[in-house]
Amino acid sequence: MFYPKTPFLGKAALLESEILKVHSAALPQLLPWLCQTPRTTTYRVNTLHSSVTEFKQKLESILSFKYGPAAPKVYGLPELPEILCIAPLDSTTVAAYDDTHKQIIVDTSCGAALLRGAHIYAPGVLAMETGTQLRELVNVFADLPGKCKRGTTTRYECEQKIFLGVGEVLMQRHQLYNNTEQAPTGIAVQMKWNMSGVPALGDLSSEAAMLQNLPSIVCVRVLAPQPGERILDMCAAPGNKTSHIAELMRNEGIVIALDNSASRLRAMQSKLEHYSCIVCHHFDATKACHVDASPESNRPPFPPNSFDRILLDAPCSGLGNRPQLCCSIKQPKVLESYPHIQRRLMTQAVQLLRPGGVLVYSTCTVTEAECEELVAWTLRKFPQLQLVEATPKLGAAALPLPELSPTLCELLQRFGPDLDTVGFFIAKFQKL
Numbered sequence: 001m002f003y004p005k006t007p008f009l010g011k012a013a014l015l016e017s018e019i020l021k022v023h024s025a026a027l028p029q030l031l032p033w034l035c036q037t038p039r040t041t042t043y044r045v046n047t048l049h050s051s052v053t054e055f056k057q058k059l060e061s062i063l064s065f066k067y068g069p070a071a072p073k074v075y076g077l078p079e080l081p082e083i084l085c086i087a088p089l090d091s092t093t094v095a096a097y098d099d100t101h102k103q104i105i106v107d108t109s110c111g112a113a114l115l116r117g118a119h120i121y122a123p124g125v126l127a128m129e130t131g132t133q134l135r136e137l138v139n140v141f142a143d144l145p146g147k148c149k150r151g152t153t154t155r156y157e158c159e160q161k162i163f164l165g166v167g168e169v170l171m172q173r174h175q176l177y178n179n180t181e182q183a184p185t186g187i188a189v190q191m192k193w194n195m196s197g198v199p200a201l202g203d204l205s206s207e208a209a210m211l212q213n214l215p216s217i218v219c220v221r222v223l224a225p226q227p228g229e230r231i232l233d234m235c236a237a238p239g240n241k242t243s244h245i246a247e248l249m250r251n252e253g254i255v256i257a258l259d260n261s262a263s264r265l266r267a268m269q270s271k272l273e274h275y276s277c278i279v280c281h282h283f284d285a286t287k288a289c290h291v292d293a294s295p296e297s298n299r300p301p302f303p304p305n306s307f308d309r310i311l312l313d314a315p316c317s318g319l320g321n322r323p324q325l326c327c328s329i330k331q332p333k334v335l336e337s338y339p340h341i342q343r344r345l346m347t348q349a350v351q352l353l354r355p356g357g358v359l360v361y362s363t364c365t366v367t368e369a370e371c372e373e374l375v376a377w378t379l380r381k382f383p384q385l386q387l388v389e390a391t392p393k394l395g396a397a398a399l400p401l402p403e404l405s406p407t408l409c410e411l412l413q414r415f416g417p418d419l420d421t422v423g424f425f426i427a428k429f430q431k432l
């Protein structure tokens with residue numbers, strides 16, 4: 001059965017050569033890992049609202065209702081008291097491929113979500129064969145080349161379609177494609193199992209807990225926000241780390257959350273409105289520092305030395321968002337563009353941090369340019385910053401560069417092959 005071994009279709013070689021320029025020998029291991037799915041599901045419990053024990057019981061009862069004695073284990077981690085992990089299903093729960101089923105086609109981003117345990121919502125169904133009945137079991141495939149037309153009635157033949165798993169049909173063709181008055185909503189195909197072995201639970205996020213990748217949870221723990229502090233989250237939307245910061249502060253102090261995308265900010269604001277310590281602003285963080293700004297105001301811009309801690313969870317190429325079935329970045333110049341914005345944001349962050357304050361830089365990517373090289377550039381450009389150990393440490397050491405010694409790399413965290421997580425990078429600095 002076909003499965004991609006690189007996130008890049010077509011111009012693969014050009015893009016691949018941009019990822020690890022110094023450690024290019026590690027690419028043959030990195031590229032297929034980017035295409036594969038993290039198999040452990042993680043939830044972060046909102047400890048202001050719920051207890052970890054309560055949410056664990058809820059997960060266990062949902063899993064045992066769905067999988068009976070084969071229900072996977074739910075467990076915590078000592079380093080992250082607010083996390084709950086759901087183990088993958090064991091291989092016997094994943095049935096064999098059955099060619100007699102009809103087929104459903106989805107695009108690659110829907111396919112990636114599905115491999116991480118999602119169901120298929122109505123807009124995600126690209127093709128459903130004529131005659132497919134309610135409650136029928138179907139084989140689900142992702143269309144890697146993106147050539148399947150929406151509403152296709154016949155079996156879509158393509159060598160590069162990826163078999164994802166088996167689902168049960170909850171909506172028929174006429175509900176999906178013939179409704180001219182209203183776009184269809186809701187679950188169209190409920191997944192029975194998927195090829196990654198991740199339990200197909202959909203997203204169980206609520207006020208009590210949020211579906212969140214493990215390295216993102218580690219990242220805010222590394223920032224170590226304290227009650228009563230003044231904290232800046234420079235690139236905050238959709239606000240997942242912002243809410244975690246507020247929870248660790250017990251909602252005491254102030255968290256200023258900036259984002260330059262109006263639509264992402266709006267969605268974030270409605271999600272965060274019950275945290276009284278969070279203030280959100282639609283603002284370009286590359287202009288967040290101004291010498292004449294008022295030190296009393298919680299509106300940007302802010303004067304230098306304004307914050308106890310800053311999170312710079314930077315816009316990045318996002319290659320760590322596994323599984324990458326077909327990366328949307330098609331040009332090397334797009335990859336090359338990210339370090340420019342990351343440096344501009346870093347420059348502002350350094351000015352805004354008070355002496356003695358802590359700055360965490362993170363990305364959900366794996367390129368040397370956006371991770372280790374960005375750290376090396378920061379240390380060169382801002383001698384007032386020193387790297388400090390990013391703990392709790394659940395990632396591996398970073399990749400050494402001519403300007404970044406193995407000793408410094410031990411202070412950083414790179415989530416890469418050998419770990420069952422998304423790709424991620426964390427650096428923690430302190431201002432002297």
Ligand SMILES: C[S@@+](CC[C@H](N)C(=O)[O-])C[C@H]1O[C@@H](n2cnc3c(N)ncnc32)[C@H](O)[C@@H]1O
Pocket residue numbers: 216234235236237238239240241242258259260261264283284285286313314315316
């Ligand atoms: C990696 S995402 C942040 C994810 C977020 N921290 C979380 O955990 O939910 C990067 C964000 O940076 C925002 N962004 C990009 N350029 C920006 C800028 N110049 N100023 C502020 N935000 C920016 C994007 O809109 C995007 O929402």
